[in-house]
Amino acid sequence: MRRTKRGVSPVIVVPALVGLAFLVLPLVALVVRAPWGSIVQIVMKHEVLTSLLLSLGTASLATAICLVLGVPLAVLLARSAHWHVVPRRLLRALITVPLVLPPVVGGVALLLLLGRRGIIGQWLYAWFQITIPFTPAAVILAQVFVAMPFLVLAVEGALRTSDRRFELAAATLGASRWHVFRRVTLPLVGPGVSAGALLCFTRSLGEFGATITFAGSFPGTTQTLPVTTYLELQRDPDAAIALSLLLLAVAVVVLVGLRDRWLPGVTGS
Template identity: 60%
Template sequence: MSRLLAVPAGLAVALLAAPLLGLLARAPWAALGHWWGRAETVEALRTSLLTASGATLVCVVLGVPLAAVLTRVRGWARRLLRVAVLLPLILPPVVGGVALLLVFGRGGLLGAPVYRWWGVSLPFTPGAVVLAQVFVGLPFLVLAVEGALRAADRRVEDAAATLGAGPWTVFRRVTVPLVAPGVLAGAALSWARAVGEFGATITFAGNVPGRSRTVPVAVYLALETDPAGAVALSLLLLGVCAVVLVALRDRWWGGLA
């Protein structure tokens, strides 16, 4: 059995590793310093890191309670919530960007009255980048935390409630510490997904230098004029994500186990 599994497993590894090896093979190593040191690159990297970190914080604040609700509700409510959580995973990101624009844009369902009453327009701002990243990254955190909640020993929560702790105290002092590895795992995956987001970002937030131009957007722009620069920027983004995931491997891997 192990030999039979080794063949497709090896092909899967080759399929995943080949593009990365190709990226390394075609990398302009001598020009990396030039590309990485450019003011535009530093600005795009700063935007990516700040917005992805903000989006991850929002995902944690909203996603942990949502995951807890998913483990407790039953029937049609759970099915509706499940669809809402899973849909962004299978929806093309550019479609998600269009949907965000139709709701939060200047002429959108919510964006129009906000702009009319307060003169605030969300698209093409750092806030739009964060919202697009939350839209694509939130499902990763919810699924990771939900799995951790289902694997947790509910008797600990019951014991705390029996001793007089209220629902909020039980959730804050017992449930959250129990699923902390799952939360960290989901946060790491959400952050990695957010920092690499392109489709929803370019559609909803655009390409405004210093405001909404992230590294993936910069890679796309460079690919049209200088493929070597696109490779250099891709390596930068790959390195940032790899460093974060490797640094958290002992914590987030345990949360997915």
């Protein structure tokens, strides 16, 4: 009698709203404290535009690499459901580790592998005179390292909830395995792939720790927008707030684009 409609209990609503407030209020503070009067000048500064362009460019390339490598990895992970429990869990753990690792640690690990004295890097340097740190390639590698798990897990989620009998139906029509994958499996998980790619892109855009550790920071080459923001914080906090807003705006635009209908199986809608 007290509740005629099927509502959500206050036991759920109250902590949920507190949780939401905790996520949103810091961003509100950022917006409130923003130097709105000078924001355009700050954002239009040459060095800011340079790092914004570098960020957009590297994040796009990183997303492309994540798609090429991450989608097959997602397929492997989804099919590992039939494996023995140990290798199956190990594979999932290995893919998830970069998500929980402090990005700085990821940066150090990349240096130890691909740096000038790294396990692989020393040979690249000795044989081809190639050094990866301090180049835009290093920025992209750092972004791929931290962002790929987002793509893999999103695509894998979509694959696991998609009906595999469509693949069987396609095979009975004479489609080869590759044709089935390209024309049936991929389109069916298309929403998961788009969602994963968007998450991957925004994560790459916000990448800081691994980038500054592995790629360093040099204007126009490796200094991405988050790095510029951090450096501005030391000199001019107002500018740092303005740049944070710029990053926030880009992220919001991308994530709002990630509508529910693109995410069946991920949002559960």
